Amino acid sequence: MGKLKTIGLILAGLAMLAACGAAAVESTPKNGACQDVQDRDRIVDALGYFPNRLSPLGAAVLCNDAAGVERALKGGASPNAREPGGETPLLIAAAIPRTDLLKRLLASGGDPNSWEKDARTLALHYALSAGVQRDDWSAWDVLLASHADINFRPPGGATIAEDAVSLGAVDKLLQLLDRGYHVDPARLVRELEAVRYDANTEPLRLQAIERVRALMR
Incomplete structure (x- = not known):
């Protein structure tokens, strides 16, 4: 019985070590x-x-x-x-x-x-x-x-505002506009006009289009 108890304690210790490792x-x-x-x-x-x-x-x-x-x-x-x-x-x-x-x-x-x-x-x-x-x-x-720099475009890449359009994060695009984003508004309008979102996001897209068009005036 003493040997079995020892084995049991060893197994319990190993189980505790495994649990600590998993945590x-x-x-x-x-x-x-x-x-x-x-x-x-x-x-x-x-x-x-x-x-x-x-x-x-x-x-x-x-x-x-x-x-x-x-x-x-x-x-x-x-x-x-x-x-x-x-x-x-x-x-x-x-x-x-x-x-x-x-x-x-x-x-x-x-x-x-x-x-x-x-x-x-x-x-x-x-x-x-x-x-x-x-x-x-x-x-x-x-x-x-x-x-x-929210207006930075890496060589051959997209701006963060263009990425926001492609990922459907139009609320973040509006945030970027609030912070002074202004790069290539004509391109950004084209990208916004080419996408469609769900019912919750669509009003934000229309709002963003108007905001970006204002940069072109």
């Missing part, structure tokens, strides 16, 4: 990726794939490892350095989003106007997507508060 939000980065990451689906939705070759800073952001982010920054890592997939650590933080880490990267010289190398996707676009898909507007609010 962890993220694990430590290893070889440029997270091990047993808990929000893998969220990352894939945000970035379009799961990165497995990242810099120490990029991997720490992906894994939600604040201590790792601090170590990398103190070691001289840049929030704006390109990762193999074309993103930067700041873009990764904006996309998932990892808002506390995004704030830290911005405070360390991260560029709120940064954009992905291939698709020319803005940090604001990633934050907008997180809001539309997850109803998480934290990164969007942080980037706007950090004076991201």
Whole structure:
């Protein structure tokens, strides 16, 4: 009976360890990726794939490892350095989003106007997507508060207002207009006229068309 009791205690201890491991939000980065990451689906939705070759800073952001982010920054890592997939650590933080880490990267010289190398996707676009898909507007609010240039168009890419039209976030387009968006209003009107939304969003589209047309006068 003593032996069976010992085995039972060992099994109970292993079960407790497993439960503690399952409760962890993220694990430590290893070889440029997270091990047993808990929000893998969220990352894939945000970035379009799961990165497995990242810099120490990029991997720490992906894994939600604040201590790792601090170590990398103190070691001289840049929030704006390109990762193999074309993103930067700041873009990764904006996309998932990892808002506390995004704030830290911005405070360390991260560029709120940064954009992905291939698709020319803005940090604001990633934050907008997180809001539309997850109803998480934290990164969007942080980037706007950090004076991201809402009129910036990356080479070969779209402005954030054009992205708002394509994602159906017309309320955010109106917010951008309130903040002084003014780039190529004729193009923006054409894009607004080419789309149709649901009954709740359609009145906002019509309002946005009038607002943008006023910029052309």
